[in-house]
Amino acid sequence: MSNMEHGDAAAATLRGYRKVQNAARQTLDEIVRFIEPGVSEIDLMxxxxxxxxxxxxxxxxxxxxxxxxxxxxxxxxxxxxxAYVPDSARLRSNDVLTIDLNPAISGYCGDLARTYFIEDGQVRRAPRSDGEFIAGAHAQASLHALLQRVARPDLRFDELYGILKEAADRLECELLDYLGHSMQADMSALDFIAPNVTHTLGEAGLFTLEPQIRLKGGRYGFKHENIYFFAGTVLHEL
Structure with a gap:
């Protein structure tokens, strides 16, 4: 395959992933209209x-x-x-909600998650009054901003894990699940941001950051997930 053909194929692949990720992003924008006290996990799923x-x-x-x-x-x-079993319990007037989507279109897979905050009956993407909500949202933003600062194509998954784990400790947060993973055609063979995973971010091509965190001593978990990729040495959100 010539360099031009290789470039065309890579661009087409990126368009496929961007299409499905945009569908997920549109869904998580539109779902805000349906989040309110009284609806359930089942309803929203x-x-x-x-x-x-x-x-x-x-x-x-x-x-x-x-x-x-x-x-x-x-x-x-x-x-x-x-095992995931959506609950029929109703959202309260002060509550927190995470939604994680894993759609596919024509074999291309997306992955996107967001946290929503209900304060005094109003759903918000960014909390305004609850101290735990505000601290959780700040910690999520800090971890994604840290990725933007430290990511480079030759950084290994296990090295990134160490950087993020140390940052979570400084933010007084505990990690509830894995931090992220590669995105690829075979989603049964993922590389995770975890100890002893020596593949690099550049080798992965596309990867997620999705720290599910809880403030130490807190009641709630918070999640924010994006897919990232490199154009040369510059990191971009898909």
């Missing part, structure tokens, strides 16, 4: 399915689930180690 299908999603790569919706203290569950 079905609504996420409806919104993703309308955006062109044709399947779900993680356990065939349209969304991992966790509310209240369920936000601390480590789904990678536990």
């Amino acid at each position: 079905h609504k996420c399915d409806e919104l993703q299908r309308a955006a062109g999603v044709d399947s779900y790569w993680y356990r065939a689930l349209p969304a991992l919706v966790l509310a209240g203290e369920h936000t601390c569950l480590a789904i990678s180690r536990e």
